[in-house]
Structure formats: C-alpha cells, structure tokens
Amino acid sequence: MAKTFSKEDVASHTKDNTPWIIIDEDVYDVSKFQDEHPGKFHIPATLRRRLDLGGKKILQRVAGKDASKQFWKYHNEGILKKYKGQLLVGSLNTKKVTEPAPAPAPPAPTPAATPSPSESSSESSSVGPATAAPQDPYGDLIPFADPSWYQGYSSPYFNETHAALRDEVRQWVESEIEPYVHEWDEGKEVPAHIYKQMGERGYLAGLLGGEFPAEHTPHRIKAVSPDRYDLFHEMLLTDELSRAGSGGLVWNLVGGYGIGCPPLVKFGKKELVDRILPGILAGDKRICLAITEPDGGSDVASLGCEAKLTEDGKHYIVNGEKKWITNGIWADYFTTAVRTGKPGMNGLSVLLIEREAGGVSTRRMDCQGVLSSGTTYVTFEDVKVPVENLIGKENQGFKVIMTNFNHERIGIVIQCVRFSRVCYEESVKYAHKRKTFGKRLIDHPVIRMKLAHMARQIEATYNWLENIIFQCQCMEETEAMLKLGGAIAGLKAQSTQTFEFCAREASQIFGGLSYSRGGQGGKVERLYRDVRAYAIPGGSEEIMLDLSMRQSLKVHEMFGMKL
Structure with a gap:
C-alpha cells in the first residue's frame, strides 16, 4: 500500500540532504536529483555544477512545498514518467484514490464451427465486422484524442483482441519508451534493446501487411493468437507506437523493416526467406529498403543503380548509390532496386544485398527531422550478390516495388x-x-x-x-x-x-x-x-x-x- 503524508510531513523536509516536493498531490524525494536538475540551462551536469548555474537552488526554493505550478510551467508529463519510479515516495493524505480500470479480458479462443450454407467458402468469408458492441472506454477520454471506439462508441472493426493489444502496447510505450524519446531523438538513436524487444514481443512479425509468420518465429504477441491476427491489429501496433510523438522513434522501430521485409517475404525464394527471416523477426538482424537515389525518387522507373550478371550466371555485380535510406546505417540487409535490363520500368529488378558480402558502405545523413531514424547514404561498389538473392523475377522488379x-x-x-x-x-x-x-x-x-x-x-x-x-x-x-x-x-x-x-x-x-x-x-x-x-x-x-x-x-x- 502506498505511503501517505500530511503537508506538515512534507514541509519538514527542506534541508539540502532531504528535500521533498509535492506535484499534483504526489510526494517526491529529490535529494538525489539535486545535482542532476538542469535548472534554466540544459547543459551537462558536471559543467552545471562547476559553474553553479542553479539547478540545485531551484529545487531548494520549493523544498517542502507544492511545486505543481512551477513544474508544469516548464515540463510535460514525460518527465514525471521518466523519474517517478526513482523519486516518488508517496502521496498526500488528502489525495483521492481512484480505482484502477479493469484489465481487458484475455481473448477467447475461436471455437471450431461448421459454416452454414449461406456462408461463402472463399478466403474472404472469415473477414467481416468484428463486433458492433462498444468496448469499455479507454484512455483519458479527451474527445477526438483517440479513435471513437476507444471512448465507448461502437465499431464494426474491433473486438476484444484489438482492445487487449491496444492496452498491451500502450503500457509498454508509456513505461519503456515515451519517457526517453526526447533524449533518444537528441542522441539520434534508439537503444538496441528496444528493437530487440520488438522482436521478442512478436511485434516485428505482426508488421508485414499479411498473415502472422508463425512458422518463422517462436515469438508471439501476448494479446492475440496468430490465427486471429488481422490488418487492424497491425494498424493498432503502429498507431500506439506513434503515441510517443516521434517520427524518428517509429521509423527506427518499424520504418526500414516495415518496407524492406515484406518484399522478401512475398517474393523471395523459400530458401532465402527461411535463411534470412528468423533472425530479422527476432530483432537480431535489421533490414531496410533501398530504392531512392541521389537524382531519382518518385520516378522509380528512371533508377540507375546497376547490377550486371557474371559470365557464369551465378552472381550479380552491383554498383551505384542510394540516398535517404531509413535505418540503412544499422542494416544487415538491403532490399535494393537495381537496373538489370533496358531503361524504364521493364529493366528493374530487386535484390537482397547482404552487408557482409563486402563493398557496402553507409554514412549517416543529417536531416531536418526524424533524427533517430538513421537516414543513410549507401554506396555499393562491386558488391557480389548470389542470383538466389533475386526477389521476384529479373526485370520485373517494378511490380515488386509498386506492390510494396x-x-x-x-x-x-x-x-x-x-x-x-x-x-x-x-x-x-x-x-x-x-x-x-x-x-x-x-x-x-x-x-x-x-x-x-x-x-x-x-x-x-x-x-x-x-x-x-x-x-x-x-x-x-x-x-x-x-x-x-x-x-x-x-x-x-x-x-x-x-x-x-x-x-x-x-x-x-x-x-x-x-x-x-x-x-x-x-x-x-x-x-x-x-x-x-x-x-x-x-x-x-x-x-x-x-x-x-x-x-x-x-x-x-x-x-x-x-x-
């Protein structure tokens, strides 16, 4: 049970070694945070202490008092989420205790059923309105801040598995991601363990735009079984990740993967998919899509990165450059548009280029936004690519690209x-x-x-x-x-x-x-x-x-x- 304190209890903690403050009726012990508080200047703590720029003094001025007004004048709720676990010691005895909302019920197993004569035997017969009944209200209930079905309105698209996945992802984002997004964005990288968790939680496997690839990964999404997984679950995954409010974060976790991996899965040879996909889905390997070139973007048919077949017909030799490639700086695999034939759309192919083959160099690009996404300039110099790494058919890569x-x-x-x-x-x-x-x-x-x-x-x-x-x-x-x-x-x-x-x-x-x-x-x-x-x-x-x-x-x- 959480500890409670009176305002007098808090007021007794004003000295340098024991300062407490109140924020929204919660009590925080900031004694160990005094030297880290940025004060008015967001500079390294060591320099701040040496110059005596006032981070500690600001906390001392509000020690023993309600600092809510001062706190919200300068900070957002992400700061509380980041430090709450370290600094919170209890609440005021006047704070009203609200009952936590009940957790969503676990998804019920889908019973085997015999289709009625009126049901279609086609593949699309299993696709239809999930439920018309409203789900329980969820979130802060600010009108239009969430989709209407979060707020107690009926929807034909979402059922209890969607509600359970929504809650699962939101809890993870709010505890493990949102408090740190600002520093990751400023550092231009998301920690590798977050991407690894994407694999372990089954989220990478759920972002391929189709069926959940259960045969290529042991990892499962807790809230929904593979047989019930649909495109609305995938939509929810991306949507809830985006609540952190950072394009760089989302592109880091699902950007290169979400556009580089689907062509491999849908058009790659079985042997190639079986060899490459498990490591990617586990979060151990990374993949990106390499289409755009320094002088070619939306006009895909004009791309010029060249792949020539060797005389023995066993390899392509790739030479060319790609620009603005999301996640390329970290990628092990590059799903790459290359020219294998005549000019125009009928001379394009798609190859899976592996960094370890050699001849692949990458350098980070400094861009206006999405700072932690790893935007990359890629150079291919005499890269030797086995013909087995061809995705789709030679000179028919335009279809692969357009489908993607x-x-x-x-x-x-x-x-x-x-x-x-x-x-x-x-x-x-x-x-x-x-x-x-x-x-x-x-x-x-x-x-x-x-x-x-x-x-x-x-x-x-x-x-x-x-x-x-x-x-x-x-x-x-x-x-x-x-x-x-x-x-x-x-x-x-x-x-x-x-x-x-x-x-x-x-x-x-x-x-x-x-x-x-x-x-x-x-x-x-x-x-x-x-x-x-x-x-x-x-x-x-x-x-x-x-x-x-x-x-x-x-x-x-x-x-x-x-x-």
Whole structure:
C-alpha cells in the first residue's frame, strides 16, 4: 500500500540532504536529483555544477512545498514518467484514490464451427465486422484524442483482441519508451534493446501487411493468437507506437523493416526467406529498403543503380548509390532496386544485398527531422550478390516495388493520423492549464475554433483509413493493388496535409514553448520538424494526388464508368 503524508510531513523536509516536493498531490524525494536538475540551462551536469548555474537552488526554493505550478510551467508529463519510479515516495493524505480500470479480458479462443450454407467458402468469408458492441472506454477520454471506439462508441472493426493489444502496447510505450524519446531523438538513436524487444514481443512479425509468420518465429504477441491476427491489429501496433510523438522513434522501430521485409517475404525464394527471416523477426538482424537515389525518387522507373550478371550466371555485380535510406546505417540487409535490363520500368529488378558480402558502405545523413531514424547514404561498389538473392523475377522488379508502396503508404497514414491526434491532445491539455488575459486558453473562442478544425480533419482522415484497411482485408493482394492504389495515394496526401495543419495549429496554441526543444511543447516542436519527412517520402503530395485521380479513373473505366 502506498505511503501517505500530511503537508506538515512534507514541509519538514527542506534541508539540502532531504528535500521533498509535492506535484499534483504526489510526494517526491529529490535529494538525489539535486545535482542532476538542469535548472534554466540544459547543459551537462558536471559543467552545471562547476559553474553553479542553479539547478540545485531551484529545487531548494520549493523544498517542502507544492511545486505543481512551477513544474508544469516548464515540463510535460514525460518527465514525471521518466523519474517517478526513482523519486516518488508517496502521496498526500488528502489525495483521492481512484480505482484502477479493469484489465481487458484475455481473448477467447475461436471455437471450431461448421459454416452454414449461406456462408461463402472463399478466403474472404472469415473477414467481416468484428463486433458492433462498444468496448469499455479507454484512455483519458479527451474527445477526438483517440479513435471513437476507444471512448465507448461502437465499431464494426474491433473486438476484444484489438482492445487487449491496444492496452498491451500502450503500457509498454508509456513505461519503456515515451519517457526517453526526447533524449533518444537528441542522441539520434534508439537503444538496441528496444528493437530487440520488438522482436521478442512478436511485434516485428505482426508488421508485414499479411498473415502472422508463425512458422518463422517462436515469438508471439501476448494479446492475440496468430490465427486471429488481422490488418487492424497491425494498424493498432503502429498507431500506439506513434503515441510517443516521434517520427524518428517509429521509423527506427518499424520504418526500414516495415518496407524492406515484406518484399522478401512475398517474393523471395523459400530458401532465402527461411535463411534470412528468423533472425530479422527476432530483432537480431535489421533490414531496410533501398530504392531512392541521389537524382531519382518518385520516378522509380528512371533508377540507375546497376547490377550486371557474371559470365557464369551465378552472381550479380552491383554498383551505384542510394540516398535517404531509413535505418540503412544499422542494416544487415538491403532490399535494393537495381537496373538489370533496358531503361524504364521493364529493366528493374530487386535484390537482397547482404552487408557482409563486402563493398557496402553507409554514412549517416543529417536531416531536418526524424533524427533517430538513421537516414543513410549507401554506396555499393562491386558488391557480389548470389542470383538466389533475386526477389521476384529479373526485370520485373517494378511490380515488386509498386506492390510494396501500398503497405508503406498506409503505414505513413497511420502515423500521420496519430501524430495529428498527439498535436491536438497536447493542445487541449495545455489550453486547459494556460491562462491569458484573465482566462484559460480553452475559454477563448479562437482557440476552440483551432481545436475544432484539427478534430474535423483528424476524424475524416481516420475514418477513410479504417475503410481502406477493411477493403484491404477483404481483397486479395493483387485486387487491392489494382482497386485501392489510387485511393491510398489520395489518403496519403490527405493524412500528411492533416498532420502539417495540426502541427502548425498546435504550435500556435503553445506559442514560444513549441519553438524550444524539450519541455511542455517538446512533442509539438519535434513533430513539426518531422512533417516534411512524411509529406515527401513514399510519394510526394503532388505525385500522390495526381496518381490518385489518374489511377482511380483508369480502374473505373475498366468497371464500366459512364460519363
């Protein structure tokens, strides 16, 4: 049972060696933190102590007192999450104790059933509305800060396994990731053990855009069995990871993997997949996608990285460069677009290049945002690649690349919608605390108008996303690529524009706090820097909108469109 203290108890702890403070009726012993407190200057503790820049003095001024107002003036809740386990000693005896919400029930096993005559025998017969009954309300219940089904509204797409996975991932993110995201972003790297946990928790295996590859990994997702796993579970994984409010974090954990591994699984030879995939799914090896070149991005058909077949026909010799490659700095494998034939789309192939083959060099690129994603410039010099590492067929790699784009773009959409929600949620919370001209920001109509415009764009984009994922789940992959490519391209542009709008409006609401790294506006500042990393990669907004209309018109002509 947690210890309780009176305000008088706390007031007795004011000396240098025993200072206690109160934050939101919780009591913290900050005696061991005095020398680490940054004060007004975010510089190394050793230099701060030598220059006596006041971190310790700030804590001494509020020792024995309620420091809530001072704390929230400069910090966000991530700081509390980071240090709570080390510094919390109890609560005030006046604090109301709230009962914890019951944990989601474990998923019930799916009983074997005999299909009724009315049920289709096709593969899509198992795909349908998960449940129309509402789930229990979950989270902070700020309107529009989470999808409506989190907040007690009915949904045809989500059942108890989705609710259990949501809770599982959220708890992991809030305890192991969110408190440290700022320092990882500033250090431009996420610790390797976090990526390893992605493998051990079964999350990597759940991010391939298809069935859970149970035969290639012993790791399982706790909340849902492989036979019940669907595309909405995958959506939830990416969505909950994105709540940490860092594109760099998400790209570090699922970026290169999420776009580099699916082509291997779907088009690679069985022997290659069996050899390579288990190490990747375990989090021991890393893979990335290498398509973009220094002078070629969205125009994939013009790529020039060259692969020539040796005279004995056993190897390709690869020479060329790739640029802006996510995770490339850490990658063991590169799913690489190469030119094996004539100019244009019919001369492209895809090879799995292994770093240990030699001739592969990588250097980190400094970019505006997604700092911890490991953006890389890659050079291939006479790299010897076995022909068995060909993914798909020679000179038919364009199909492999185009098929992969749908999965990549949907991942971008999921992240953009959640980042938009993070900007909105942070703004709502701040608007209820910050006072200007004698009243809270939330009481100013102009601020409510900003929040309303953010919410309407978020909800419109999210509901389109849900529909697209449901269509993907109901269609065979080739059909989905044909029918949905245009819609997914349009949704990608919609989501990145929504993200940019919400980041800007959140920045206006936070004012100067969103211009400083870290602190209360830290998430908004970080996400604002990440905006361009979503509007351009995976197809720029202009290319996406044009592709959306061209492809949709072409497909509907095939359906018999009448004009």
